[in-house]
Amino acid sequence: MGEVVEFVTSNKYGRRFYKFSNSSITFSLKGSGYAVIGLSNLPEVKHIKQWVYINRHGNTGVTQYQSVHSEHEVLIAVETPNIISEDRSQKFWLTWYDKLELGKSGSTEPIFSREIGTNNLKYVSFISHRNTNSVEWRFVSPPLIERPGLKPIEGGKMYWVKYDGLLPYGALIGGYENEFLYIMRAPHEGSLTPGKFVPSIKCGFVSWGGYMHLKNEFEILCGYDCTWVTTRGNVIPCGAVPGGYTEYGPETMYVGRCQRDKHTIPGKVAPSYSVCFFPYNDEEAYEAVYEILVAPYSSPRYTPTKIVPNVRVGEYIGEHV
Template sequence: MGDLVEITTWPKHLNAFYKITSNALAFEVKAAGNAALGLSRKPANNCDFWIVLGEGQRCFIKKMSSRHCESASTPGILSADEYHKFWLTWCNGCVRLGRDGYSDPIVSCINDVHDMKYVTFSVVEQRNPVHWRFEIPPSIEKTKFKPITGSELHWVTYEPGRDLPEELLVGGFEKENLYIARAKHRGSLTPGKYVRSLGKAYIPWGGQSTEKPEFELLCGFDGFWVPTCDDKIPVGAFIAGYSEDNLERLYIGRALYEGHLIPGKVAPSHKVCYIPYEGREISVKKFEILVSPKENDRCVNKIFVSDRVSYVQPDIEEYDVPDSDYSNETDEENVAF
């Protein structure tokens, strides 16, 4: 059900437009003279169509961009004492006016105007008012979206026997969903995969897929995957750890291998993504890297060697990586893991 509206139109009144989204209108009229409805794509006095009831005991539909109109003889169609019910449709290439309870229209007119969704009610050359009743779709306020909080990517320590975090990030698929883990190993902090059915994490290191009993899981959903290859690290790539030699920053990558999508690690100096698979460390040349809008874009492609920093400029034209703000300055925030 829509909202029931009752209005009275007077001579020389300002037209009020009502939005109708169903391409159809059921209405009632009580008038001593003539009554008119306008159809329009937008609220404006120059409507695309005018539908007039009772004009000289006739009804007609006129397209305003054409001199021609369609009309029919309708004596006694309106009454000054009681409401008479009608319907109006504008769909399937035709505007139709009909009486309530009858499927055949009183009069119809070809319509090639699209997206008419406004109706107005008026008076035609007379001094008497016209009374209307009609239904319009209920007014629905547009939903106001609130920003989601707590979505930032963050690490949670895995605790055996306890429920996993609800915001656990899915990182791939290998017979089941894979999640992203990281663990310390021989001086490194290395990202890899977590297999929920086994309750175990595996990291790629030294040519092997190494099982780790203690690890962290990546949670949140404020991230997206960017395809790349070699040492082309996108701006905003999420830093997941560091290597055992020279403390090179490690990123989270994932790659297709034998029909599986497996998360692993990306060390820019190696120019591949390493994934743990069936006990081995597999290197893949084409892969994706996890990017977070929150990540400091000044940290992209920095390789840390002792106390100095070297910068690797991405091939922007080939890989369409956004410009970064490169600087020769270093500070504790950029160096510390």
């Protein structure tokens, strides 16, 4: 359980930011006029992306600008007379995951709802409009949860097994596309390329040259001493699991996976291309932001204080090609 936070915003109250990683908050307020909530990706006023205002004597809605003390664009406004009171606290909920919605406690119907494109809004600031009135606020701050460190485990090291018609013991689930997908690799045009294995048809698929290619002979990745790490471009985490090599150079390719149409598809990461390629809908698709498979303790660069340090490909390739 988090800490109960109570305060009054007025002309003597400094701006404070509180972190809410779950994109929602339940709060109570009592006041004489105009309460404002700012949502931002960093704890600074200049980074506030959305302003939510609650006005006892007028409208409730959303504005967008650098500051509520300047002219700002009203994105949505709803008439809400007497929505807050000077005499007793009113309880509200606010969410901002893919939609920005405000509602009264006890009701699932929002006062307003607006689609938003920014999903990294983690900081919340509370103020009174133009500091002309005081507002009493109350909410429960989220508990501080430390990210657990990765600990070495016995066994489970990564290894490749030649497919013989049966899914090998310890095969690593790598994604989902109407069924669980597994990670495979197969030779193709002089390369050794990671891709996806589809159990229902007992075939593997790799992406190469803009197309998806079916494979009947391939290896499947097994083991469990690993984790998926989100990265982008050519930033390769230490301990990334090698899955093969390109036809040129050769350059080491790593095991990656991408999100597409609510599916998670395993594929290949050739760092010089700065994307993850994956076989999907008979084509070679790609994403610049992706997950890469990492066996953390396999790298001498790993330290417990830095869960998975990142290095750019220029620093990294020379050690692993």
